[in-house]
Amino acid sequence: MRIVSGMRPTGKLHLGHYFGVLKNWIDLQENNRCFFFIADWHALTNKYKETESLKENIKEMIIDWLSVGLDPEKNVLFIQSQVKQHSELALLFSMITPKSWLELNPSYKDLKFNLYYQYLRDFFLGKNVKVLQTPPIKKVDEALEEATGKQKNKIYDEYLRELFFRAFYNKRGIDFKGLKENLMKLGLSKKIVEEAIKNLETGDIGKDIDTLGFLSYPVLQAADILIYKADAVPIGEDQLPHLELTREIARRFNNLYGKTFPEPKHILTEEAKLLGIDGRKMSKSYNNAIYLSDNSKEVEQKVLMMKTDPNRIKRTDKGNPDVCIVFSYHKLFTDKNTVENINVECRKAGIGCVECKKLLADSINKFLEPIREKREEVKKDIEKYINVFKEGCKTASIEAEKTMEEVRDNMKLWKF
Ligand code: SF4
Incomplete structure (x- = not known):
């Protein structure tokens, strides 16, 4: 093929x-x-x-x-x-x-959506706006009643995203009018909503991808x-x-x-x-990646920083490898017997996280070693x-x- x-x-x-x-x-x-x-x-x-x-x-x-x-x-x-x-x-x-094929392309819309959404969120948070005082959807209302502090913010965040999403995808292009109506439903003051929408319509947000080349x-x-x-x-x-x-x-x-x-x-x-060492998607911008070009020390340091089972706080606590990033890496880099052993020992606190991470750093370094050698060869004769x-x-x-x-x-x- x-x-x-x-x-x-x-x-x-x-x-x-x-x-x-x-x-x-x-x-x-x-x-x-x-x-x-x-x-x-x-x-x-x-x-x-x-x-x-x-x-x-x-x-x-x-x-x-x-x-x-x-x-x-x-x-x-x-x-x-x-x-x-x-x-x-x-x-x-x-x-x-046809132009419409491109305008409807999901990744173009998604990228714009994220940029605009991020802007609105920061704008409202910056204004310290209290929203959802009169949430129009019953479910949100109930959830908010039980929520406290950070949880409230999260619900607000998801709800704003949902409303924005609907307005954004209602029609071709960006439906600023629909967006404004939806934001008003959040209980935001008309003045603040109008200011935010005006900034979106006339500001620089998303302008970098407003090019023919990107479209x-x-x-x-x-x-x-x-x-x-x-x-x-x-x-x-x-x-x-x-x-x-x-x-x-x-x-x-x-x-x-x-x-x-x-x-x-x-x-x-x-x-x-593979997730990044902090549990988010591995990405340069999150600063959570292990690079093919990392040396063995860098790999060790990054692995030691990796998140583990959040419920295993003390060495004597029993762990759960199924929710541990370190273990998900072991499954890719470490030999089967060792993986099986960690799976058993972790659950009865027979192995500590530091020891487990050292084993992982060794496995990753073993995997990267031939790649490093080849790198040197290519770099020398670039x-x-x-x-x-x-x-x-x-x-x-x-x-x-x-x-x-x-x-x-x-x-x-x-x-x-
Ligand atoms: S022992 Fe290993 S698998 Fe278990 S929680 Fe610690 S790092 Fe994760």
Whole structure:
């Protein structure tokens, strides 16, 4: 099968990336023709102001990819911006893609929603607004009666989110009028609501993604995939709507100009099993990640900071590995017998958390050791490995050009 997938170069990669994406690619490379690309144009869609780190991030990604075992002999590894045909196809696709397909794209809406929601929440909290004095929904009313302090805030938070969500998704674009009405139902004063909405309508919130590039990035994504006539794309469940858009664009193109593109299927990848050391999703912005490039000391320190079973306070307390992040890591990194042993001993306080964490740090370091060795090798000879990607770009360009010739012919475009 032909497989296409890319990754945005936004910084060094962590274990979450490894188990969420790279491990899957490494499996796929054995029996498929894979095109894996560093999506540097996509990194610009919302980070267009931060180009000074882009080249470094690309280099870092080259090192990360090669050190985990992506094999340039088995795959075409390349950098998106060096295969200009992607942009030509994206431009042609943009001619046939209705604007509404993009405006209704869930990730575009979700991102806007989160930015706006965050703003409103901070605005009301900043104004010290007491809300939900007259909650219109019975359930919320009852919940509030029983709630105290922080719980009240949480209910308010969820309720605001729910109302905002409804207003936001009622119509195409952002329904400021509906939002205002819903906020008023919260018992907020008209003056404050009007001020908040005015700020949203006229302020800078979300302006960074109010660009043509951000709105149309699914079109570029469709070009990235279809230009290699991919049979399948490995994606997480949240990416399914994007791939559907790619399929719709392929269908529309085929209907207009004759059969040119296949409709790629998805290969559903499992959700990354790894949480960050604080129990939230592993992410650079939460500062809770273990990086592929971390040395053994850094790994040890991070593992010692990991959250454990919150009910196990003293060494003599019996623990529950099922709710412990450390244990979830053990299941991935540690040998079966040791995992079984921890599972039994933790429950009868036979092992302490510090000892358990030391075992885990050893396991992670054992896993990372060959990756570190390969990193050193790649870093020492980085120019050679950059050239590997340059060769990949040439191979990708040849493939992409073949498709583009067909596209231009089928569209009956000018040819000398
Ligand atoms: S002993 Fe290990 S599995 Fe049990 S609570 Fe402590 S860290 Fe978690």
